[in-house]
Amino acid sequence: MTTLSILADSHTSSHVVGMSGDMKPCVILAGQPNAGKTSLFNRLTGLRGHTANFPGTTVEVRSGNLKIGKTEINVLDLPGLYGLDGGSLDQEAARAALRGEAPGIPKPSLLVIVLDATRLPHQLPLAGELREQGIPTIVAVNMIDEALRKRVDIDFTRLSRELGARVVPISARKGTGLDVLLRTLEEEVLGFPVQIETPARLSSCATCGSCPITARCRWADEVAQDVSPLNAFARRGRSDRLDRMLTSPSVGLPIFLIIMAALFFSVFSLAAKPMEWIESGISLLTSVVHGLFPAGLFSSFLTDGVLAGFGGVVVFLPQICILFFGIRLLEDSGYLARAVVVMDSIMRKFGLPGQAFVPMLAAHACAVPAIMSTRLIENPRDRLRAILVLPLLTCSARLPVYLMVAVLLFGNDPIAGSLVFVGGYALGALAAIGASLVLQRSLVPGVPAPLALELPPYRLPSLRDAAQVALDRGWIFLRQAGTIILLISVVLWALSTFPQLPSESASFHDVQVYEAHESQAVGNEDQRALEYSAAGRIGRFIEPVFAPLGFDWRISVGVLSSFAAREVVVSALAVMAGVGNDVSEDDPGLIQSLRSMRRADGSILFDFPTALSLLVFFVLAMQCLPTQAITYRETRQIRWPLFQLGYMSALAYGASFLTYQIASYLVR
Amino acid sequence: MPNHKGPQACSLAVRLTELSLGEGGVLDRIELSPEEAKRLMRLGLSPGRRLSLLQAGDKCLIATAGARLALDSALAAKIYVVPQQEFV
Numbered sequence: 001m002t003t004l005s006i007l008a009d010s011h012t013s014s015h016v017v018g019m020s021g022d023m024k025p026c027v028i029l030a031g032q033p034n035a036g037k038t039s040l041f042n043r044l045t046g047l048r049g050h051t052a053n054f055p056g057t058t059v060e061v062r063s064g065n066l067k068i069g070k071t072e073i074n075v076l077d078l079p080g081l082y083g084l085d086g087g088s089l090d091q092e093a094a095r096a097a098l099r100g101e102a103p104g105i106p107k108p109s110l111l112v113i114v115l116d117a118t119r120l121p122h123q124l125p126l127a128g129e130l131r132e133q134g135i136p137t138i139v140a141v142n143m144i145d146e147a148l149r150k151r152v153d154i155d156f157t158r159l160s161r162e163l164g165a166r167v168v169p170i171s172a173r174k175g176t177g178l179d180v181l182l183r184t185l186e187e188e189v190l191g192f193p194v195q196i197e198t199p200a201r202l203s204s205c206a207t208c209g210s211c212p213i214t215a216r217c218r219w220a221d222e223v224a225q226d227v228s229p230l231n232a233f234a235r236r237g238r239s240d241r242l243d244r245m246l247t248s249p250s251v252g253l254p255i256f257l258i259i260m261a262a263l264f265f266s267v268f269s270l271a272a273k274p275m276e277w278i279e280s281g282i283s284l285l286t287s288v289v290h291g292l293f294p295a296g297l298f299s300s301f302l303t304d305g306v307l308a309g310f311g312g313v314v315v316f317l318p319q320i321c322i323l324f325f326g327i328r329l330l331e332d333s334g335y336l337a338r339a340v341v342v343m344d345s346i347m348r349k350f351g352l353p354g355q356a357f358v359p360m361l362a363a364h365a366c367a368v369p370a371i372m373s374t375r376l377i378e379n380p381r382d383r384l385r386a387i388l389v390l391p392l393l394t395c396s397a398r399l400p401v402y403l404m405v406a407v408l409l410f411g412n413d414p415i416a417g418s419l420v421f422v423g424g425y426a427l428g429a430l431a432a433i434g435a436s437l438v439l440q441r442s443l444v445p446g447v448p449a450p451l452a453l454e455l456p457p458y459r460l461p462s463l464r465d466a467a468q469v470a471l472d473r474g475w476i477f478l479r480q481a482g483t484i485i486l487l488i489s490v491v492l493w494a495l496s497t498f499p500q501l502p503s504e505s506a507s508f509h510d511v512q513v514y515e516a517h518e519s520q521a522v523g524n525e526d527q528r529a530l531e532y533s534a535a536g537r538i539g540r541f542i543e544p545v546f547a548p549l550g551f552d553w554r555i556s557v558g559v560l561s562s563f564a565a566r567e568v569v570v571s572a573l574a575v576m577a578g579v580g581n582d583v584s585e586d587d588p589g590l591i592q593s594l595r596s597m598r599r600a601d602g603s604i605l606f607d608f609p610t611a612l613s614l615l616v617f618f619v620l621a622m623q624c625l626p627t628q629a630i631t632y633r634e635t636r637q638i639r640w641p642l643f644q645l646g647y648m649s650a651l652a653y654g655a656s657f658l659t660y661q662i663a664s665y666l667v668r
Numbered sequence: 669m670p671n672h673k674g675p676q677a678c679s680l681a682v683r684l685t686e687l688s689l690g691e692g693g694v695l696d697r698i699e700l701s702p703e704e705a706k707r708l709m710r711l712g713l714s715p716g717r718r719l720s721l722l723q724a725g726d727k728c729l730i731a732t733a734g735a736r737l738a739l740d741s742a743l744a745a746k747i748y749v750v751p752q753q754e755f756v
Contacts, residue, residue: 082710122712122735213706217714221733233734243736244723341727341738450740451727452708 023106024074025189027066028097030130031114032123033080034334034456036142038062038465039172040114041077044182049077051472061093068186076105083213084129088378098133109189111135117147117154117169118457121233124220125213127163128202136193137165138184144169145176146459152232159227164198173462239458246338249345256342259335260361263326267319267365274318279584282311301493309489312567313482316366316396320477323365325470327358332461337453344451350433351440353377353448356386360432363393364425367627368481369473371634379449385439387634388644391627392432394425397567398618400585404570405615407586408594408606420615427619431651443643481626488564488625496535496561496575501528527578535561549617549653550610550660552599559617566623609663613656621652681748685724685741692720693749695732700746711737713747 031037041049045064052063062077078097079090093102100107113130115123120141131137139159147154160167168184170177187193201219225231246252286303293299330336336358344354352360355377363370370390377383394402402424410416440446530536539557546556554576562569570585577593584590597605606614622628628641635641681696695717698705712733713719722736723729728744730737739747 086706086710119734121733125712125714211709211714213709214714214716217709217712217733218716221717224733236731236736240722240729240731240736243729247723247727247729247738248725337738344740345726450742451738452711452740452743453738454711455729455736455738 024065024072025109026074026076026106027110027112027185027189028108028135029075029077029112029114030081030094030098030126032082032116032126033454035080035114035116035123036172037077037080037114038468039462040112040140040142040170041075042465042468043172043175043178044075049075049468051476061097066185068182068190071190073109073185073189074106076108081126083126084133085212098130098135108135110185111137112185113137113139113165114172115139115141116457117141117143118150118152119233120152120154120228121220121224122454124223125216128216128219129212131163131165131198131202136188137163138181138188139163139165139167140172140181141167141169142172145171145174146457150232151230153228153230155227159223160196162199162202162223162227164196164202166194166196236457242458243338243455246335247341249342252338252342253346256339259330259339263323263330263361264364266326267323270322271318275315278315278317279311282307282314297497300497301490304497305490305493306486308493308571309486310482312489312565313478313485316481317474317478319365319396320369321470321474323362324369324473325466327362328466328469329461329463332459332465334456334458337455340453341451341455348448351436351448352386353379353382354451354453356382359386359390360393363390363395366395366397366477366481367391367393367624368630369477371627371630372476374634381444381446382448384635384640385436385444387631388439388444388640388647389432389435391622391624391644391648392428392435392620394428394619395624397565397624398424398428400567400570401618402615404573404585404591404594405611407591409608409611424615424619427616431620435647435651480630484626484629485565489568492535492561492564492568494534495538496530496533496557496572498534499532501525501532526575530557530575548660549656550607550613550664552605554597554605555610555614559621562618562623564623564625566618566621569618608667609660612663613660616659617652617656619652620648620655622648681750684719684721684730684739684744684747684749685728687721687749687751689721689724691751692718693751694718696748696750698747700743704743708739708743708747711735713737718752719749 029037029041041062041064044066049062049064051060061079064075064077066073066075076097078094081091081094084091084095084098096102097105098108098111111130111133113127115127127139141154141156141159154169156167156169166184166188168177168181170181172178201222224233246255286307289299289302289307293302327336330339339357340354342354343357347354347356356374358376359370359374361370362373367390370393371387374383374386374390377386399421402421406417406420409420531540535557536553538560539553542560543551543553543556546559551559555573557576558569558572561572570590571583573594574583574587574590577590577597579587579590579593594606595604599605622645628645631641631644632638682693684693687693695713695715697715698708698713700708712735713730717732719730719732721728722731724741726741728739728741730739730744
């Protein structure tokens with residue numbers, strides 16, 4: 001079953017669980033989604049846990065250390081589960097870990113089953129199934145504070161007898177009962193485990209001739225009735241009224257739109273300052289490098305290659321962290337599941353399930369974490385469709401290009417300029433919807449799996465857990481995207497630097513070059529050096545391919561150099577315009593220089609049709625190697641990132657072609 | 669393969685979508701493919717369990733075993749329940 005809590009158990013590839021060599025005692029946390037496992041994990045391990053992969057799989061698990069006395073214990077937080085018998089990767093990995101069959105992970109010394117006290121009958125079947133694994137177990141009955149408030153009275157002694165395991169009531173949020181849990185854990189792992197006989201009633205479930213799930217549910221209902229005879233679990237009057245409202249199209253949809261607008265507003269407004277700081281930090285470092293090293297190849301490599309590549313990645317970090325902080329708060333509060341219900345009816349029309357709205361939301365910041373969060377879509381075909389169309393949505397890296405085109409076309413007119421942005425977002429979203437519908441009728445057929453989702457109780461979200469998720473996501477993004485973009489920007493730097501101009505004055509950050517750009521002389525050193533370089537030659541060579549889109553060789557170089565990371569086009573064009581590459585996208589000097597660029601026939605290069613065509617191309621083209629890498633990692637088939645690249649390039653080319661030709665005709 | 673029809677297929681059973689709002693019943697059987705049925709059963713929709721309908725429409729809201737589930741009406745229409753008046 002789908003769990004939204006996949007966001008909490010976030011994702012990465014490079015770390016592998018338990019490969020450190022030393023075999024510490026291992027404690028596994030398991031439970032249903034929203035039972036509070038992540039909060040408990042954070043309590044046990046501090047904020048020092050990290051996300052890791054099960055060896056050889058894409059299934060992820062949080063791993064951290066807990067120190068009891070002098071002994072370090074490895075704590076693993078399994079993904080939220082509804083059962084162990086399914087064929088999903090999560091379930092297979094969970095089974096392997098519990099049986100000690102996962103390579104590199106020792107057989108667990110102890111299993112901690114985390115149950116939500118307020119939903120005991122619903123949680124017990126999984127507990128029963130986990131008990132059947134025959135691992136020493138403690139049961140942590142979580143959210144005990146909430147249960148008390150709701151007057152859910154539980155006989156823990158009886159529950160312990162029924163489960164054949166020690167039971168500790170806790171509140172992971174508030175820290176209640178954690179001392180007892182730690183003591184129990186210590187005794188079980190390091191001291192003398194208390195033997196409790198597995199009750200016959202429980203063990204009969206596994207061997208019962210009919211359906212084991214039905215048998216476990218019947219067992220669970222009986223146990224719940226025995227340990228809490230008043231059965232106060234079902235009372236959720238106010239919450240039920242809220243559910244009816246939030247999931248209805250008439251009230252729920254406007255509320256959804258308001259919440260999403262608020263989320264987006266906060267992502268972009270809160271991230272603005274940190275992004276400025278990062279940018280000025282990078283400029284500062286650049287000038288430090290210029291000060292330390294003499295102008296020349298090495299200094300150019302550090303600033304234009306390494307620092308530019310690093311800055312291009314880090315600058316998106318604030319948005320990604322804030323976005324995932326917000327999504328996690330919404331998830332933790334219980335709202336996200338209701339939003340999925342509202343969106344399911346709409347998304348299904350486009351061939352995607354309701355769960356796909358979370359990745360689609362995230363894709364407006366960055367496609368890399370968005371594709372990682374498609375894991376909450378359980379049906380593999382639905383998930384593949386979402387992965388393939390997500391890169392069409394306007395990510396933050398496109399915004400510098402939108403801004404450049406907006407200023408280029410409309411100067412400082414804010415209304416006309418914002419039309420460029422609205423147009424870019426709308427075109428991207430429409431293209432994604434269209435692509436999904438086409439895929440549904442061709443390569444990835446099938447209707448989305450019908451919605452079946454648990455609506456978790458509404459809760460005050462935990463800022464601590466959200467911060468943990470945000471940091472985790474940011475770190476993963478840095479590792480995933482950072483390494484690739486850094487590598488590519490160094491390669492691009494080399495392509496645009498070598499072969500060098502035969503002249504000895506061809507140093508890149510010569511002071512004169514900066515001074516020369518105002519005068520727009522016949523082409524300064526930078527421009528000539530670029531034209532002479534491999535990138536310039538390639539640009540010249542492929543110019544005929546892009547000519548029908550209105551692009552000359554210089555824009556072609558820009559398009560090529562942004563193959564791996566689209567935002568690179570701004571600095572590439574800046575170099576072409578002779579402004580040097582260290583300018584912002586709406587820098588008056590850059591815009592003025594771009595406007596004064598001429599074609600070979602003397603006409604203005606960035607006329608209306610060309611600027612519009614460039615915009616359309618950048619809305620639709622793939623141009624992001626990290627996204628491709630993540631698509632490969634999530635689909636495990638090289639053909640899907642290749643297909644993404646192919647169809648998006650074709651779409652971008654075709655749409656730009658039409659835009660340029662139609663706009664030229666209309667202007668003429 | 670699970671016997672998702674349950675032990676006592678009952679002729680009094682009606683579709684879950686035919687319950688009136690707030691009405692409860694005991695789940696009798698799920699008439700879906702074994703995989704789809706199993707998906708619902710893992711969520712707690714197991715024969716013999718009591719459930720009640722909180723909201724009907726394109727998406728149904730259901731209460732069972734202290735949890736709340738949202739189900740597509742296409743799935744809810746394949747779940748048969750024996751109505752029970754005294755269900756809380």
